[in-house]
Amino acid sequence: MKAITYSRTGDSSVLRVTERDVAEPGAGEVRVRIALSGVNPTDWKRRAGSGAGQELEFPEVVPNQDGAGVVDAIGPDVTALAVGDRVWVFMAQHQRPGGTAQEYVVLPATNVVPLPDGVGFEVGASLGVPAMTAHRALTVAEDWPARLAPGSLDGATVLVAGGAGAVGHAAIQLARWAGARVITTVSGPDKGALATAAGAHHVVNYTAGDAAAAIRDVAPDGVDIVVEVAPAQNAALDAAVANNRASIAIYANNGGDRVELDIRPNMMVNARFQFLILYTVGAEALRHASEDITAAAAAGALEVGEDAGLPLHFFDLEDTAAAHDAVQSGVTGKVLIRVGE
Numbered sequence: 487m488k489a490i491t492y493s494r495t496g497d498s499s500v501l502r503v504t505e506r507d508v509a510e511p512g513a514g515e516v517r518v519r520i521a522l523s524g525v526n527p528t529d530w531k532r533r534a535g536s537g538a539g540q541e542l543e544f545p546e547v548v549p550n551q552d553g554a555g556v557v558d559a560i561g562p563d564v565t566a567l568a569v570g571d572r573v574w575v576f577m578a579q580h581q582r583p584g585g586t587a588q589e590y591v592v593l594p595a596t597n598v599v600p601l602p603d604g605v606g607f608e609v610g611a612s613l614g615v616p617a618m619t620a621h622r623a624l625t626v627a628e629d630w631p632a633r634l635a636p637g638s639l640d641g642a643t644v645l646v647a648g649g650a651g652a653v654g655h656a657a658i659q660l661a662r663w664a665g666a667r668v669i670t671t672v673s674g675p676d677k678g679a680l681a682t683a684a685g686a687h688h689v690v691n692y693t694a695g696d697a698a699a700a701i702r703d704v705a706p707d708g709v710d711i712v713v714e715v716a717p718a719q720n721a722a723l724d725a726a727v728a729n730n731r732a733s734i735a736i737y738a739n740n741g742g743d744r745v746e747l748d749i750r751p752n753m754m755v756n757a758r759f760q761f762l763i764l765y766t767v768g769a770e771a772l773r774h775a776s777e778d779i780t781a782a783a784a785a786g787a788l789e790v791g792e793d794a795g796l797p798l799h800f801f802d803l804e805d806t807a808a809a810h811d812a813v814q815s816g817v818t819g820k821v822l823i824r825v826g827e
Contacts (some may be wrong), residue, residue: 487505487506487507487508487588487589487590487739487804487822488502488588488589489505489506489548489587489588489589490502490503490504490507490548490549490587490803490806491504491506491546491547492533492542492546492547492726493542493547493688494533494538494539494540494541494542494544494684494730495512495533495534495535495536495538495539495540495542495564495637496533496535496538496539497538497809498530498533498806498807498808498810498814499807500507500533500770501533501549502602502808502809503803503804504583507587508513508590509558509584509590509592509674509695510561511559511560511561511564511592511594512561512562513561513562513563514560514561514562514564514594514754515560515564515593515594515595515597515821516557516559516560516561516592516598517557517558517559517560517591517592517593518553518555518556518557518558518575518579518590518592518593518598519551519555519556519557519558519589519590519605519638519685519826520554520572520586520588520590520741520826520827521554521555521556521557521592521611521824521825521827522553522554522555522591522607522608522610522611522822522823522824523550523552523587523611523803523822523825524551524552524553524554524585524601524612524613524614524615524660524732524736524820524821524822524826525550525552525555525609525806525809525810525812525813525814525821525822525823526549526550526552526614526615526616526652527534527738527813527814528551528615529549529550529551529579529585529810529813530579530811530813530814532549532579533547533549533719533810534788537654538721539793540683541723542822543581543583544583544585544791547579547582547583547584547585548579548583548584548585548586548587548588548591549578549579549585549587550578550579550585550587550613550806550823551576551579551580551585551586551614551615552574552575552576552578552580552587552611552614552737553574553575553578553585553586553588553610553614553662553825554572554573554574554575554601554607554608554611554613554705555572555573555575555607555611555826556571556572556573557571557572557573557588557598558751559568559572559822560603561593562671564595566592566595566596567598567600568713571600571601572600572607572610573598573599573600573601573610574598574599574601574609574610574611574613574614574737574763574780574784575591575597575598576597576599576613576614576615576618576664576772576776577594577597577614577615577652577764577765577772578584578591578593578597580765581615582634582699583647584824587806587823587825588825589661589810589813589825589826590652591801592699592707596769596772599776599780600780601780601783602780602783602784603784605772605783607783607789608790608791608798609783609788609789610783610786610820611789611822612790612796612820612822613656613779613783613799614655615652615653615731615764616652616653616787616820617652617656617660617673617775617779618764618766618771618772618775618776618779619656619762619773620653620656620657620660620697620713621634621652621656621660621761621763621774621779622735622738622764622767622775623653623657623697623713623714623735623737623780624639624644624657624661624664624666624711624713624735624772625756626733626734626735626760626762627710627711627731627732628708628731628733628758629710629731629733629796630710630711630733631726631773632664632774633778634660634778634782635664635778635781636663636664636665637664637665638664638665639661639664639666639711640663640664640665640666640668641665642659642661642665642666642670642709642710642711643667643668643669643705643707643708643709643710644661644666644667644669644710644713645669645670645671645705645711645713645724645727646658646669646670646671646681646703646708646713647670647671647687647708647712647713647714647715647716647720648660648671648672648716648740649670649671649672649677649681649684649689650665650672650677650680650681650795650818651715651818652796652819652820653713653715653738654670654681654713654715654735655680655681655684655795656788657713657806658670658681658684658685658686658780658795659684659685659782659787659788659789660778660779660782660788661711661781661789662685662686662787663785663788666711667687667688667705668685668686668687668688669686669687669689669690669701669705669709670686670688670690671688671689671691671692671697671701671720671815672690672692672693672695673691673692674690674695675691676745676818677818678691680792680795680797681703681795682795683792683793683794683795684795684796685706685795688704688810689776691778692723697723698722698723698727700725701723702726702727702798702802705727707729708727708728708729708730708732708755709727709729709732709734709736710729710730710731710733711732711733712724712728712732712733712735712737713726713737713799714734714736714737714738714744715737715738715740716739716740716741717734717736717739717741717745718726718739718740718741718742718744718745718761719740719741719742720744721746721747721748721822722742724757725747725751725752725757725824726751728751728755728757729755730754730756730759731754731755731757731759732755733758733760734757734758734759734760734762735746735762736759736760736761736762737761737762737763745796746795747759772778781792790820792814792819796819796820797818797819797820798819799812799817799819799822799824799825800821800823801822801823801824802814802824803823803824805815806823807822809821809823
C-alpha cells in the first residue's frame with residue numbers, strides 16, 4: 487500500500503512517499519481503508535519536533551491523527567464494528583507509528599467511530615482533533631453539563647475566540663446545537679462571514695474598537711464559557727467579559743507561551759481556568775466526546791465547506807508535504823488529503 491512516512495523530525499521535506507505492507511488487526515483492533523485524512527496543527531508540529539534531526543519514538547512514522555474511511559478488517563474481540571462500516575477515526579498517531587496518511591491503518595477499536603448515514607467523509611475527516619477539543623472546552627465548566635446534547639447549554643453564553651479556525655468552527659456549531667448563545671471574535675470581515683455561516687449569533691472584530699465593550703453590549707451579564715485559543719493576548723479581555731463562575735478553557739498558545747493574569751478581576755467572579763489537550767484527558771472524556779460529536783453530526787450540526795463556515799482545501803496523498811505546509815502557514819479552513827475512494 488502507499489503511505490507517507492518520515493524517519494526524523496524536520497520541515498515538510500522529511501515526508502516521503504513509500505510502499506508498505508498492509509498490517510493485520512490484532513485483538514481489539516480494526517483496519518480502516520482511509521478515504522480522507524485530516525491535517526491539524528498538531529500533525530506538522532509533531533513532525534517538526536523541537537528541532538530538525540531528532541530521534542523519533544518509532545523508526546518510521548506515518549503522520550496525521552484524523553481521518554475517515556471504511557472498516558476493512560476486524561480483529562478478535564471487536565463487536566461494535568463490522569467490515570464495511572463507514573467510520574471516522576481520531577488520535578491515530580498517538581503512541582503509535584501509523585497515522586492516517588496511508589491507504590490502510592490499524593487502530594484500536596476505541597479510536598474508530600461509526601459515521602452516521604448521510605454524513606460524508608469530508609465531515610468525518612474534519613472531526614477528530616478540532617471537534618473533540620471543542621467538546622472538551624464546552625464541557626469543563628462546573629455549572630454546566632459534562633455532556634453535550636440539544637438543550638444542555640440552554641441559557642449559557644459562550645465566547646469562542648477565533649471563530650474562523652477549525653476548533654472555533656466546531657465550538658460554534660456544538661454550542662449552537664446544545665442551545666447556547668454564541669459570541670465569537672475574529673480579525674476581519676471575511677473571517678466574520680465564516681463565523682456567521684458556522685452559526686455564531688454575534689461576531690466581534692477584535693481589531694476594530696473595544697472588543698470587551700462590544701461583547702458586553704450583547705451580553706451585559708458576561709459570558710459563561712470561553713473557548714480560548716490565544717490566552718496571552720486575550721487574558722484581559724476574558725477577565726473583562728467573564729460572568730460569575732465563568733470557565734475559560736485554553737486549548738492553544740497562539741500569540742505567546744506565557745500569560746499574565748490580573749488576579750482581582752478574575753477572583754471577584756470566581757473565574758475558572760482549564761487547560762486542555764486531548765492526549766491526556768482520559769478515556770472517558772474521549773468516549774463522551776466521540777459519542778456526542780457523532781450525535782451532532784447525525785443531526786446535521788457539524789457541516790463543513792465554505793457555506794458552513796469552514797472552507798475545504800484538498801490535496802492528493804503524494805502532496806502531503808504541501809498539505810502540512812498549508813496548515814503551518816495558517817490557511818483558513820480545513821485541509822484534507824485524498825487517500826482512497
